[in-house]
Amino acid sequence: MTITAVEVADSRPVLLRREKAERWVGIALLVGLVAWLVWNFFASPTQWINVALDGLRIGAIYALVALGYTLVYGIIELINFAHGDLFMLGSVFCSIILVNWLGATSGSAKDWIDLLLTLVLVMAICATMNVTAEAVAYRRLRRAPKLAPLITAVGVSFIFQWFGLLLNGSTQKNWPTVIPQGGISFGEVTLDYSTIVVFLVTIPLLLLLSWIVQRTRQGKAMRATAQDQDAARLMGINVNRTISFTFALGGAMAGAAGVLFLETFGTTRYDAGFQLGLIAFTAAVLGGIGNLQGAVLGGVLIGLIQGFNDGLPYGLGQKWSQTVVFTILILLMVFKPEGILGKPTIEKV
Amino acid sequence: MSLRAPEVVSSPTKKSDLVANHNRRWASGFVIAAVLVWVFYTFLLPHLGSGVNTTVRQWMPLNSINEALVWVICAVGLNIVVGYAGLLDLGFVAFWAIGGYTAGWLMSTFIQAVNPGFYFLSSAIPNQPGIHLNWWLVLVAAGCLCAMAGIVIGAPTLRLKSDYLALVTLGFGEIIPQIFLNAETFTNGAKGIAPLDNVAPLPFGPASVAVGGQTIKISAPLGPFDVSAKYVLFVIVAAFCVFVSLRIREGRLGRAWLAIREDELAASMMGVPLMRTKLAAYAVGAFMGGLGGVVYAVHNNSVFPDRFNFAISIILLAMVVLGGMGNVWGVMIGALAVAWFNSTGLPQFGDSFNTQFGTNINFPSYNFLIFGSILVLMMLFRREGLFPETRTRQVLQEAERSDDEELDGGEA
Secondary structure, three states: OOOOHHHHHHOOOOOOHHHHHHHHHHHHHHHHHHHHHHHHHHHOHHHHHHHHHHHHHHHHHHHHHHHHHHHHHHHHOOOOOOHHHHHHHHHHHHHHHHHHHOOOOOOOHHHHHHHHHHHHHHHHHHHHHHHHHHHHHHHHHOOOOOHHHHHHHHHHHHHHHHHHHHHHOOOOEEOOOOOOOOEEEEOOEEEEHHHHHHHHHHHHHHHHHHHHHHHOHHHHHHHHHHHOHHHHHHOOOOHHHHHHHHHHHHHHHHHHHHHHHHHHHOEEOOOHHHHHHHHHHHHHHHHOOOOHHHHHHHHHHHHHHHHHHHHOOOOOOHHHHHHHHHHHHHHHHHHOOOOOOOOOOOOOO | OOOOOOHHHHOHHHHHHHHHHHHHHHHHHHHHHHHHHHHHHHHHHHHOHHHHHHHHHHHOOHHHHHHHHHHHHHHHHHHHHHHHOOOOOOOOHHHHHHHHHHHHHHEOOOOOOOOOOEEEOOOOOOOOOOEEEOHHHHHHHHHHHHHHHHHHHHHHHOOOOHHHHHHHHHHHHHHHHHHHHHOHHHHOHHHOEOOOOOEOOOOOOOOEEEEOOEEEEOOOOEOOOOHHHHHHHHHHHHHHHHHHHHHHHHOHHHHHHHHHHHOHHHHHHOOOOHHHHHHHHHHHHHHHHHHHHHHHHHHHOOEOHHHOOHHHHHHHHHHHHHHOOOOHHHHHHHHHHHHHHHHHHHHHHHHHHHHHHOOOOOHHHHHHHHHHHHHHHHHHHOOOOOOOOHHHHHHHOOOOOHHHHHHHHHHO
């Protein structure tokens, strides 16, 4: 039997009623969101722009953390619960090295060099910790039932939290920052110095990461391992080393995010990592987990949503921000688990 | 290949008899232990002299046993979701919180709009505003509310992959306590709801019996400090949960859960309705979480939102993992041990250690390290828990693919 062109055109996938309903609910939610944003913009444009800039700043930090989730998930399909706590440890390490050891508390030229040095050091430390956690805890469970590595990751997260508690104490600590307060004003719109620094650090890091993954030999090995570990191994790729390298990259990004977080907000708390990590994970899912560009996009979007909710005149206010983000996480998981840029996956049997 | 019938067929009844016997032995052990503890604390302890008395009160006060029973109730509930059905739930604290707030709403003067108060078989102080129900009814109400919440959470999420499911439950576990914290009109925000009504075991008038110089209240309202009477009530609730999870496991539903846990695809091929069965696991687990919430509220005589944090979900998970996923008795022992260790054992050990050696180490701050290490080490070395079921052990210690290991070996 031959199929005519007309028949092919007619054989579009038939949507189930539920899928249709889901699609319409999704569109309605998006339209509502846009209407809310437009309304707020006309209510107070300058505030809107200021809030958007704040959102972009935190969004860039989330993007760095989200990259760690997405890298690890992409290669071994593990949700690394401990990643948020690694980010928290990054900020704690930064506070100790930068303020306690190097004594950089103002904005002098030496302090800026110290900040750069600290950034590199903290990235190295976090990368090492992530690699160690992988080697000690996750590697042996790679072939185990899925529940086992997940529970292990939760355990590692608790161990990291304990380490943070040990270093930072049980209360929130405030630190002086190298980046001065305030910013460049354009009329009523202020571009904070911290926003500029965050972008100056984040954008090169993202470019570097994408260069490593797309252009280098090691990146090719990573992509091959992500596709099929056994085949990669047969092609002579050292899978264990490749996975370690991926964890190192993720850890370094978390360390950088920790440094930027401390320099932006000037506070450290031992249990901050859990919730911020979950928000960053939401960002990774929003963009499509396993997809690097998606993680960045998701991070920026989540940052914007959080910023808008915190600061807009008709927002729910800061105390509901996390609830909003987690609600987005749940809605996404339910309606569009593959995210914006991800491809729908069929679970392997 | 011979076509003989497999020999297993001949022994199903025998095997279930064995299981029943095994459980019966445990059950009588549970009852005897519970009665012994009660007799010890109510009758013997006051006569044992001050030395023993102080030691016992320091190291194992009845209050800490009561709290441990709350954990047992919730851990047994979580065991149904994680241990039986194999769905990782990282937000069990949500049900605990819902249960607690149900108790807060239905057993206190908090709902001022109901004035004069609504009393139903309650032993609360009369002529107050608010809803005052008998606590058994509150248990049922909280359980049902949580079961519904479990279904509402589960229905859209259960078709997700297992790791996504863990994340969604985690999100719920974060959202629900935040709602309780932020929606101040309904929950009184961070100030919480306190005090709760006095609990009476039975809805009838007060009656007490004098046995051996001790007055035992049979149905008098229990104040916040009637620890030993509360102990009896909590033991009954815990026993109910254990009983339900044991019986349900032997039935059709329980076997379906185990089948799903072991191989979802195979189970669905055998005609197990996946969604409905998973939802049932969620609902039953959540029901017990709700009971635990009410019991916790009664134990503390108050409900505060900051008590419901992520750590609770993880500690419950540690209890289930430590005791042996799927084995109710193991989970119970794990819960008792971990809860006691957390609430009394570790601080007390820290105090003794510090006075002995003149150090100043904050031992309770190490519980993150200890619980994290428990989870990691158990997963690495004894995935089936301390008291494993044979069946669980077989699943979790499944032989890994040997080809890959050879390849790994060649590489290293």
